[in-house]
Amino acid sequence: MALRLGRLFINKYAWRLFNTSRQQLQTNMAVRLCDVASLLRSGSWAPEPWTGQVIAAMETQLSNGPTCNNTSNGPSTISNNCSSPVESGSIEDSKTNLIVNYLPQNMTQEELKSLFGSIGEIESCKLVRDKITGQSLGYGFVNYVDPKDAEKAINTLNGLRLQTKTIKVSYARPSSASIRDANLYVSGLPKTMTQKELEQLFSQYGRIITSRILVDQVTGVSRGVGFIRFDRRVEAEEAIKGLNCQKPPGATEPITVKFANNPSQKTSQALLSQLYQSPNRRYPGPLAQQAQRFRLDNLLNMAYGVKSRFSPMAIEGVTSLAGINIPGHAGTGWCIFVYNLAPDADESILWQMFGPFGAVTNVKVIRDFNTNKCKGFGFVTMTNYDEAAVAIASLNGYRLGDRVLQVSFKTNKTHKA
């Protein structure tokens, strides 16, 4: 039994790591879409040949622009935005606070902040997680300092594809008990009914926030079930009274309308993660350290198994991971030392240089306290070893302006310039 659980545990981590690295790559791609495109146009950045595919994907997404509606993986709202102070009659609607929906399951709060921080200064950011299991509930909040940045985030990040999801970015409504539990589950729908028709049917009872008709993944044909989320719970209650057991216009069978199940209902997976994750997060102890080691081991396994381009480490690298002496590794990622930056270098140039290679969680330009000019070096933290290694191999010796950069994993020794 213990072995079984252990195996499940390991597989779960391997799976998560694999998806996380893919997702983070895409996240960082997304952040740098505009930057990279402008660099390409200016000709000041020459990517390695293999990054061509990544760049092409960026350009495709950039040229397509954000798409809000009717994606195969996300519900959409025909009636547009979620927050209209006029319509909702509220004058307290924040113009800085955004709700972000349909986030990939494994996206972290830091990644959320990283993505939205590329737009402007963030006052606060929260990824909402299940209180018990710690699992992401797939949505979060981003509160900007400047309302203009919130608007910009909606314009540039709404409809962004991350992994299999298409995120939705909209103004958050003022939090209130009246808007909770307003999600309806509808079944018995005619297979021919469109989302628009579904919304038309329900819109008489209130403002619809989202609607969705589930479709067969292969054929794309309606499964006759869907969801309607109203602005307010009372509206949902009225819709149940008015539409449950009723036949939609032209339909031969009545539909069933009821409140949707809460997402926090426990699955076996949730129970498993509750067993292992929850105590770890609250009380970092031997189990947490063990989990960290699994993460690291699996990271290496994924690097070996998934990437054929690059064989990052020899066996001594694996054994060193069991210990704590890992050059450049600070627990949260691989720290990279970048030397010979110009005095006017800023963080954005580091994002631009390293972002295309994979998941970048942090960049820092070291500045002189008095002049605020770059002291000639900085640091970049990357999540995945292989991506960091390729970035280093590609950017070490890179000519930035009239300077030749030195790029390496950060060592534990003090660097002598």
Next chain:
DNA sequence: TATTATT
């Protein structure tokens, strides 16, 4: 007949 929208 079931996705993850209110901190």
